[in-house]
Every structure is written in structure tokens, then in C-alpha cells.
Amino acid sequence: MGEEITLNITRYNPDKDGKYTTQRYSIPYKNDWSILDALNYVKAELDGSLTYRWSCRMAVCGSCGMMVNGTPRLTCSTYLNEFYPKEITIEPLANFPVIRDLVVDINDFMAKLKSAKPWIIRKNKRDEDDTSKEYLQTTGQMDKYYQQTLCINCTLCYAACPVYGLHPDFLGPAVIALGHRYNKDSRDEGKADRREVLASEHGVWKCTVVGDCTEVCPKHVDPSAAIQRTKVDSAINWFFSFLTGRK
Numbered sequence: 001m002g003e004e005i006t007l008n009i010t011r012y013n014p015d016k017d018g019k020y021t022t023q024r025y026s027i028p029y030k031n032d033w034s035i036l037d038a039l040n041y042v043k044a045e046l047d048g049s050l051t052y053r054w055s056c057r058m059a060v061c062g063s064c065g066m067m068v069n070g071t072p073r074l075t076c077s078t079y080l081n082e083f084y085p086k087e088i089t090i091e092p093l094a095n096f097p098v099i100r101d102l103v104v105d106i107n108d109f110m111a112k113l114k115s116a117k118p119w120i121i122r123k124n125k126r127d128e129d130d131t132s133k134e135y136l137q138t139t140g141q142m143d144k145y146y147q148q149t150l151c152i153n154c155t156l157c158y159a160a161c162p163v164y165g166l167h168p169d170f171l172g173p174a175v176i177a178l179g180h181r182y183n184k185d186s187r188d189e190g191k192a193d194r195r196e197v198l199a200s201e202h203g204v205w206k207c208t209v210v211g212d213c214t215e216v217c218p219k220h221v222d223p224s225a226a227i228q229r230t231k232v233d234s235a236i237n238w239f240f241s242f243l244t245g246r247k
């Protein structure tokens with residue numbers, strides 16, 4: 001018999017007993033298997049009822065996030081060889097309601113994302129519809145927001161954020177980072193439209209700069225830095241409106 005590795009996987013079925021349990025599976029150890037490959041082995045060979053979410057298998061779609069030994073990770077780009085021969089514990093992403101086994105409900109995140117208007121807004125609405133228009137941009141202008149365009153909405157930063165864990169109303173790292181991304185885009189004119197949400201009581205000022213969001217982000221978006229920059233922008237705007245009386 002070849003080498004084996006043990007996975008401890010959270011099971012939860014609201015239609016059965018609604019209790020969280022941990023199930024142990026011994027599977028063959030393959031040096032080049034990702035955690036997602038291991039879950040696919042369990043589902044195909046040992047237990048077809050195991051439920052989890054994935055799609056691209058290449059760290060692009062953002063759907064395979066889970067807690068791996070207590071840390072939010074993309075399971076398609078986290079490999080067994082990082083842990084072998086130790087056991088691996090796989091749980092649903094922290095801070096989200098669980099739908100079943102390793103699948104969490106991200107509706108709250110999606111609603112918050114929409115509220116920050118992560119798209120280009122033009123003051124003249126005809127500009128948005130006119131596809132013949134070009135908005136040229138220098139590489140320097142693009143550099144101002146490029147890092148945040150790398151976000152894949154995987155929500156690992158929400159699972160890592162202690163503030164979101166304590167205050168579910170907090171907009172959270174990725175939503176603020178994406179609002180910041182459009183605020184910094186030279187083609188955008190929607191800063192004022194986003195301000196109400198980003199600088200609200202549930203926005204940037206709730207962040208206590210723990211920085212765990214940046215630690216776990218698989219795309220190096222650095223949401224923590226984006227939040228702090230948005231704080232600076234909000235403070236400048238507040239000071240300016242205080243001086244001028246303009247909103």
C-alpha cells in the first residue's frame with residue numbers, strides 16, 4: 001500500500017440532523033495533488049454526498065475557498081505536500097453561514113459589493129451608453145488601481161477579518177478595495193456616489209487595521225492598504241466640505 005494522508009472534513013446537512021460533525025477520510029497521498037484534487041477523490045471514490053464548491057481549478061474563479069488547518073485558502077492552489085505527513089482539517093469559510101458541508105452563503109457579500117458600485121460611473125449617462133467613445137489612460141493612471149483589479153471575489157479576506165466576524169454589517173475588505181479601485185480610475189466620475197457607502201458607519205472607519213485580509217489574499221490585492229487609503233480620501237473630503245460648506 002502506498003503513502004496515505006488523513007483529511008478531517010466538516011460535514012453539515014440541514015435536511016438531516018443539522019449538526020456539525022467531522023468526518024475522517026484516509027486517501028492516497030500524491031505529491032502533486034491540491035486539496036481540491038483530494039476532495040474530488042473523496043467525492044468520486046469514498047463519499048458522493050460530500051458537498052463543496054469549485055469551478056476553474058486555476059485560482060481564477062474564486063469559488064473554492066475553505067479553511068485549511070484554520071486558515072482561509074483557495075483549495076485548488078493549496079497542495080497536500082505543504083502539510084504531509086500531518087493530517088489536514090478542511091472546514092467551511094469562517095464568518096459565513098453554512099449551506100451544506102463546505103459550501104457557504106455569500107449573498108451578504110454580493111449585496112455589499114453591489115452597494116459600493118464597482119463599475120465606471122460617468123456624470124453624463126450618455127457617456128456610459130456610447131460605446132464608440134474611447135477613454136485613453138496612461139500606464140501611470142492605470143498603476144493607481146491595477147492592484148485591486150486582481151481581486152477574484154473569493155471572500156477569503158472576509159473569513160480572515162475579525163471585524164467582519166464581530167460586526168457582520170461591516171462592508172469588509174474586498175468591497176472597500178473594489179470601491180477604491182473605481183475611485184482611483186481616471187475614467188470614473190462616481191466618487192461621490194460611493195462615498196455614502198464607503199464612509200458610512202459600516203464602512204472604512206470600522207476597520208481596525210489588523211491586516212489579516214492582506215495576509216490571506218491569494219492575489220496580493222492588499223485590501224488593508226486600500227482601506228487605509230480610502231480613509232485618507234474620506235478624511236480629506238470631509239475637511240474640504242467642512243471648509244467650503246460643499247457636500
Ligand code: SF4
Pocket residue numbers: 150151152153154155156157158173174177213216217218219220221222223
Ligand atoms: S481582496 Fe483578495 S482575498 Fe479578498 S476577495 Fe479579493 S482576491 Fe479574495
Ligand code: FES
Pocket residue numbers: 054055056057058059060061062063064065074075076077
Ligand atoms: S476552483 Fe476556481 S479559484 Fe479554485
